[in-house]
Amino acid sequence: MGRVQFADYAKIYVTGGNGGPGSVHFRREKYVPRGGPDGGDGGDGGDVILRGNEQLNTLLDLRYRKYVNAKDGARGGPSKKKGKSGDDEILEAPLGCVIYDADTKERLGEITEHDQEIVVAEGGKGGLGNWHFRTSTNQTPRHAQDGKEGEERAIEIELKLIADVGLVGFPNAGKSTLLSAMSGAKPKIDSYPFTTLSPNLGVVTMPDYRTFVMADIPGIIEEAHDGRGLGIQFLRHIERNNVLLFMVSSQQDIEYEYEALLDEVRQYRADLLDKPRVLAITKMDLQENYELDEEKKVDLDIPVVEISSATNYHIDELKEVIWEKLQDIESTREDV
Template identity: 55%
Template sequence: MTEGNFVDYVRIFAESGNGGKGSAHLHREKYITKGGPDGGDGGRGGHVILRGNKNLWTLVTFKFRKHFKAGHGEHGSKGRSSGADGQDTYLEVPLGTVVRDVETNAILFEITEDKEEKILVEGGMGGRGNWHFKSPTNQTPRYAQPGVSGQETSVILELKVLADVGLVGFPNAGKSTLLSVITSAKPKIGDYEFTTLKPNLGIVEYRDFQSFVMADIPGIIEGAAEGKGLGHYFLRHIERNSTLLFLIPADSTDIGKEYQILLDELRRYNPELLDKEKLIAISKSDMLDAELMDEMRVELEKDLQGVSFMFISSVAQQGIQELKDKLWSMLNN
């Protein structure tokens, strides 16, 4: 998937169908000149329905088409024949799609399961035919109900990436490199900040044909919770990750402080993020010798307050299998 095709925020307009009119027909037949009312009901207007699709990873289908309309219900006819319901319009969305009200930004509902369906806009009810209104005092009603008009709405579709493990770190921490080594994904890699502008997903193949999904998400900077840098654009994508893998390079001036800054940004955006399982990977560890690694291990055990950490090198393929084992254990605990 190219970076330009990763669309995770769109505004769409949806309009449901009108209900069909009820019929005011009176039964007429040879030798029956004054038959009773036999007008049928109008059909229901079509709904606009969102449906989850596990094979979709982006909202790119809504990039160029943003208006959707369902069919109108047909009118009732004689012989108590009801009109056909209007055709429903189905919008396929990836799992993890949140639907928000344009005016209030309130969450209306979320789609998290494959084939899960939610009605975005309900079609108008069909009008009742005149035979419903027959009574002892009014045996030939010459009126029927009109159909109810359809509804229209504008909503925001917002995708929050569904992944088992989310990579958290400052720009240029080596997240994309790790993802390219540990999965078959081919993210954009460079030695400058914000190489990654869109989330990248990769499937990590584990033992016995098992696997889990890892997401490389744009890096955090201080102030991200207030919208600096890529701000909320990044932070909303880690809300659905069950485990957070913090990636901090071994050449960082203060690994403990860097971890606390990352934690603080998550806390300010959504304190519930701190309840997730956490693991710290010290990347670029191929530049460390055994003695320096032992010294750092002693310091980190003090600074990281009991959070598990390990040394890895994506380029030298050091500690990669151990990292997979640890993540698998955390995901299946």
């Protein structure tokens, strides 16, 4: 089976249904030859609605739906009968979506829960039937209202992955290999940069039924905050991660690489560095006796774990360090 494609952006033109026109009608019965007006109101137009679906993890389906229109309301009927409202158009979207007006950039909302709904284009109200317009001087009004037009706009949808832990590193730092080692996920892995071109999620299972979700995100490059490489397409995904796991290869200048990663995140959104951090020094199996040279050792104010995903060296220790960080976050929330 082919690998499922990932999409984290979609632009859609959405239009609510038009309201149905009101009816011009007069009551006609056997013994009431000249009954009063009884034209009913038109039905309301349908809405275009975005609905959260926890089973989805990509915007791929929405990317191919360029124009979405809800149904129009029906004309009002006799005996003050309201016309049928137009059907809503429901768009299923993954959790973590943020919706914007494409022209004004107004933030319309975000989808964070299953079955949560956001109306992105309202249907027009149905027009009033002629019975509303009778007066003491005009007992037989021969006009009714047209329905209102539905709202029309272009929307942009961005998917920001919801995961407990986000992997942050330069290309070829070993992120995909670590995700595979920790969770059993099967991302594409090779020995060249930019193997990962879209995010992958994995569920890490620990003893005592403890689990957390980890996201392997495309490798960052310097000046990514200015849009270089995958740029902001990468950086926006770490916004919803609770813990940031920075990864630097033991083959590189560790302190320099770590500071460069910090700078890219800082330039994009400085407050993201308020999140708890852990540094994993990867590919320790390439070091003699799994020992770093003296000049490569670092002294930081965050947990540092030396690992090898290929041999599972210190992988369990890394899981426990991450778990402790997640528990600290949970305790802080409970105290608020």
